[in-house]
Amino acid sequence: MSTNVTTGFKHKSVEARPTPKVVSHEEWQAARIKFLEREKQYTHLRDELTRQRMELPWEKVEKDYVFDGPEGKVSLSDLFDGRSQLIIQHFMFGPHETIGCVGCSFAADSINGVLPHLEHHDVSIAVISRAPLPVLEAFKKRMGWNFKWVSSGGSDFNYDYHVSFRKEDLEKGKVYYNYGIVENLPTHLEDLQGISSFYKDEDGNIYHTYSTYGRGGELQLATYNYLDIAPLGRNEKGENGDLTAWVRHHDKYDEKGHVDNTGRYHEDKTPGSCCSEEHAS
Known part of the structure; x- marks a missing residue:
């Protein structure tokens, strides 16, 4: 089964066996x-x-990217935080959204525990989205995350690393993602997920060493790695055959909301009803 572009983590489902040998x-x-x-x-x-x-060969980063951070403007170089290696999670969170993608939140939940180990092994992690910084900060506080999260809304960073798409390209029905052309992506879906790695040498030169998209980010999902050794595996029985069947923001599991096939969470008005108008767009 091919990767579900909208969630990034669709896989060939393994049917649970309630009566094993x-x-x-x-x-x-x-x-x-x-x-x-x-x-x-x-x-x-x-x-x-x-x-x-x-x-794999590296490519030198020639453009000066500047982001909005909690303490003001920061460069890509600043995100290394004194280390030589940087891993970036491209988090689906567009300028007009107020709630982060469920799939990206699922991935971000794995960062807090590994962060001190990576930082003491010469690796920094930063999360980057196009949403305004105050929106990112509010959602980060709600979710209890402590990693560095900056806004790329004022730069070409997301477009250059092929995790955001301009409206004119979406309207043409073809965008470049995961090293190939994706056709007929929903026109409102301007952002997708990915992971990119960078290296900074002693002279301050920055090199792009690796990027992966879709299921390429699954190794960083601690929950999936646990589920893969559980008796019933991932057990994703929903219509889309992916995490939208069951994953929620970690503070929403007791709520009556649902996740659509683009990874967006919707709060239901009442049990069994459709999403509220506020989240319907």
Whole structure:
């Protein structure tokens, strides 16, 4: 099943088996040992992909990007915060939105715990969106996040790294995303998600080393990695076969809202009703 561009994390669903085969301990262990060989193959392949990823060429960042941060204007160089490596999460949050994308919020929930470990290993993380800084700050406070989040609304950064799309391109029905042409993206969907990595040398030169989109960001999703070893796996049975079936902002699981196929959360008026007019656009 192909990647769902709007959420980024659609995969080929594995049907849950409510009546699995029950065997003796000896049979269970034999099956587990046999499967272990496949897991080792996967681990070695992942190691090899990592090695090849590190051998990819770099491109020098020639443009001076400036963002709105909590303490004023900051450059891309400033986001390194004294370290040589920078990972950026491109968070879907457009200028006219007040609530962050559910899928990107799902990913952002994984950052807080790893942040001190990365920062003590020469890696900084920053989250970047086009929404105005006060909107980002309010949502960040609501969600209890402590990572650095800046607004790129006044720069070309999102467009240059192919996670935002100009209206004229959307109206033409073709945009460039995940290293290919995506056709007929909803015209209101001006932003999508991704991850980009950068390196800064001792002379202050910045290089773009890697970007990934769609399912390329799944390795950074701690919840999915836990679910993949749970008895029923991801268990995403919804119409879209992705996280929109069940993921909510972590403070909304007890509410009656729903998530549409673009990753936007909607508060329902009453149980079983459609979304409110306030969030219908």
